[in-house]
Amino acid sequence: MASITLQNLVKKFGETVTAVAGVDLDVSDGEFMVVVGPSGCGKTTTLNMISGFEEPTSGSIMIGERVVTHLEPGDRGLGMVFQDLALFPHMTVFENIAFGMRVDKTADAEVKERVSKVATTMKISHLLSKKPAQCSGGEAQRVALARTIVTEPQVLLMDEPLSSLDAKLRIEMRTELKRLHEELKSTFLYVTHDQAEAMTMADRIMVMESGYVQQIDTPLGIYRKPTNQFVGTFFGQPTMNVVSGRIDNGGAPRFVSEYFELSIEPDAVPASATGKAINLGVRSENVTIGNEGAAGEVKLIEPLGDETLVFFSSGDEEFLVAKVDAEREFGPGDKIHFAFQSSAIHFFDAESGVRLE
Amino acid sequence: MAQATIKERKSLSAWLSQEKVFRLIPFIMVEATFLLLLAIPFMLTIYISLLKWRANRPFEQAYFHGLLNYVRVLTTEDFWWALGRTFYFAGTAVFFELVIGFLLAMLAYKQFRGRRIYITIFLIPMMVVPVVGGYNFSMIYIDSGPLNQILAPITEAMGVNPRIRWLSHPIAAQWAIIIADVWQWTSLTFLIFLSGFTALPQQLTNAARVLGASRWQIFWKVHLPLLKPAIMIAVIIRSMEALKLFDLSVLLTFGGPGTSTETIAFFLWRQVWQFNKYSFGAAASIILLFIFGALIFYGIYLLVRERSIVEEESMR
Numbered sequence: 001m002a003s004i005t006l007q008n009l010v011k012k013f014g015e016t017v018t019a020v021a022g023v024d025l026d027v028s029d030g031e032f033m034v035v036v037g038p039s040g041c042g043k044t045t046t047l048n049m050i051s052g053f054e055e056p057t058s059g060s061i062m063i064g065e066r067v068v069t070h071l072e073p074g075d076r077g078l079g080m081v082f083q084d085l086a087l088f089p090h091m092t093v094f095e096n097i098a099f100g101m102r103v104d105k106t107a108d109a110e111v112k113e114r115v116s117k118v119a120t121t122m123k124i125s126h127l128l129s130k131k132p133a134q135c136s137g138g139e140a141q142r143v144a145l146a147r148t149i150v151t152e153p154q155v156l157l158m159d160e161p162l163s164s165l166d167a168k169l170r171i172e173m174r175t176e177l178k179r180l181h182e183e184l185k186s187t188f189l190y191v192t193h194d195q196a197e198a199m200t201m202a203d204r205i206m207v208m209e210s211g212y213v214q215q216i217d218t219p220l221g222i223y224r225k226p227t228n229q230f231v232g233t234f235f236g237q238p239t240m241n242v243v244s245g246r247i248d249n250g251g252a253p254r255f256v257s258e259y260f261e262l263s264i265e266p267d268a269v270p271a272s273a274t275g276k277a278i279n280l281g282v283r284s285e286n287v288t289i290g291n292e293g294a295a296g297e298v299k300l301i302e303p304l305g306d307e308t309l310v311f312f313s314s315g316d317e318e319f320l321v322a323k324v325d326a327e328r329e330f331g332p333g334d335k336i337h338f339a340f341q342s343s344a345i346h347f348f349d350a351e352s353g354v355r356l357e
Numbered sequence: 358m359a360q361a362t363i364k365e366r367k368s369l370s371a372w373l374s375q376e377k378v379f380r381l382i383p384f385i386m387v388e389a390t391f392l393l394l395l396a397i398p399f400m401l402t403i404y405i406s407l408l409k410w411r412a413n414r415p416f417e418q419a420y421f422h423g424l425l426n427y428v429r430v431l432t433t434e435d436f437w438w439a440l441g442r443t444f445y446f447a448g449t450a451v452f453f454e455l456v457i458g459f460l461l462a463m464l465a466y467k468q469f470r471g472r473r474i475y476i477t478i479f480l481i482p483m484m485v486v487p488v489v490g491g492y493n494f495s496m497i498y499i500d501s502g503p504l505n506q507i508l509a510p511i512t513e514a515m516g517v518n519p520r521i522r523w524l525s526h527p528i529a530a531q532w533a534i535i536i537a538d539v540w541q542w543t544s545l546t547f548l549i550f551l552s553g554f555t556a557l558p559q560q561l562t563n564a565a566r567v568l569g570a571s572r573w574q575i576f577w578k579v580h581l582p583l584l585k586p587a588i589m590i591a592v593i594i595r596s597m598e599a600l601k602l603f604d605l606s607v608l609l610t611f612g613g614p615g616t617s618t619e620t621i622a623f624f625l626w627r628q629v630w631q632f633n634k635y636s637f638g639a640a641a642s643i644i645l646l647f648i649f650g651a652l653i654f655y656g657i658y659l660l661v662r663e664r665s666i667v668e669e670e671s672m673r
Contacts, residue, residue, distance in 0.1 A: 053563055074569030086564035090582040100568035103578070151568065 002064030079153030259315025293339030412633030447599035458546030483544030491608030553587030
């Protein structure tokens with residue numbers, strides 16, 4: 001059991017490419033930390049530096065109380081699950097799981113005992129004599145996990161391990177991983193580009209974009225208080241509505257965009273948001289459709305079963321989406337009125353994208 | 358009359374344009390080529406092998422001899438010596454080609470400056486026409502030639518006569534041929550192993566590293582087993598070729614001194630074209646066909662089996 005501490009970790013490739021531009025992170029003992037961001041944001045490079053496959057340009061890495069910045073991957077006391085699982089194709093499942101003990105020259109009896117124990121935990125006992133190629137996607141996933149946890153690493157790193165699975169299995173494995181985390185109580189660092197995976201599994205999330213850390217917070221903290229427009233739009237399905245405009249503060253505050261105007265409760269408007277160009281962000285579940293507010297026209301509906309997504313436009317260009325109760329029926333072409341729940345509105349600086357409070 | 362011809366022609370083209378006829382055309386071509394180029398000479402060889410026919414007698418006067426030629430071949434000591442020698446040459450040469458090719462590929466598969474230039478240079482020997490390569494070696498091996506001059510400091514220090522008779526000492530001549538073959542064909546094994554190394558998945562190496570394997574363990578437990586198909590291919594392809602060794606024997610030593618560098622292919626050629634023992638040669642070549650055929654089929658069987666294992670493993 002150990003914590004992970006990254007201090008001002010930088011990785012440059014050549015002179016010009018900065019993949020990771022100074023990451024500071026404290027993952028406490030036993031925490032499930034998810035690093036999330038779009039492709040090329042530096043999350044995998046960060047993971048590779050922690051695992052030891054990449055040498056950092058500067059900065060330091062600690063696992064527990066030990067500085068491991070320049071140690072070999074095998075000496076860092078960590079386990080890793082790879083994106084394509086990286087099971088050894090020429091070995092049986094048993095030998096795959098035993099590999100870490102074999103290279104340590106562990107006694108045969110102990111190897112057998114530990115492998116069969118972990119195989120029982122992961123429900124793969126019936127696969128031990130098979131080759132990885134004969135396992136299904138989900139089974140191979142369990143084998144890869146078993147191989148990693150059998151060596152009892154202090155820290156478990158995972159590099160998008162679920163990306164090769166189909167949608168249904170992926171959701172099942174999420175639950176399984178969370179259960180495994182509860183059982184092992186070791187520190188998990190999980191890298192993904194899927195915001196839904198991050199939201200569902202993480203104790204805390206670190207959001208990265210073009211090499212910089214954008215925000216580190218709990219899933220709900222990130223969802224409710226995104227630190228900037230990028231984080232706001234990255235999380236949540238469907239994507240947060242963003243409308244550019246300004247706050248007109250003559251008497252009751254009003255949000256004025258090119259196509260519509262809406263009044264907002266005075267308490268909800270931060271002082272720093274008035275009198276300049278802003279982007280207003282509001283999630284689909286906080287858009288209300290009713291008899292009051294600005295006028296719009298329904299363009300498209302997407303029923304989700306329990307709820308329905310209503311895509312509508314205001315004016316000709318401003319497209320927005322609202323999540324409404326499935327009982328309410330809309331059709332393309334319907335004339336509607338919409339408003340935003342004042343308390344759930346996010347204000348972002350139009351130029352920097354920073355959250356205004 | 359004219360009308361009838363036209364009608365006939367029409368029906369002929371109509372007959373040709375039928376789907377089932379059209380599909381037969383490539384088949385007929387292949388069969389015809391097979392018959393002309395393979396089957397007829399093959400039958401003729403079998404036929405000749407059953408005759409008593411030497412060049413001192415015209416073909417019409419050759420008479421049937423039964424299996425006596427086969428008995429003679431199998432009881433000729435030189436035939437077995439030449440066969441054994443061929444296996445010795447092929448085995449030794451292929452062994453060195455595999456080891457050196459493997460080591461060179463290990464050096465060249467990682468990224469470094471000038472890698473492409475090295476690879477190109479390593480591949481040149483394979484591109485040299487074997488006759489040219491053999492001729493060059495015949496000059497290198499001259500008693501007062503460049504090889505002995507380069508080796509002179511070593512041989513003199515060891516107290517050996519620096520004029521090693523590369524082409525006229527029975528054992529040195531055998532090594533001369535092996536060295537020339539290794540020089541020429543290590544390129545091929547290098548190429549096969551290089552592609553094998555390049556195809557090794559980096560993630561597997563990383564997985565082994567995280568699990569604490571040393572570089573040595575990664576090589577033995579992960580890389581080498583994964584390279585097994587490449588090794589098999591190199592062994593089989595090179596062995597098949599090396600068993601046919603002929604040009605180097607001819608160019609460097611002409612089988613000599615004595616028969617110490619006479620390979621089986623050279624033995625055959627000599628029986629037929631020097632000693633004019635046509636039916637003996639035919640019988641010997643049929644026997645060889647069966648021996649080599651069996652070896653090649655076994656090799657192909659191993660390859661196919663290896664391939665099916667690889668395919669099964671990459672199914673996912």
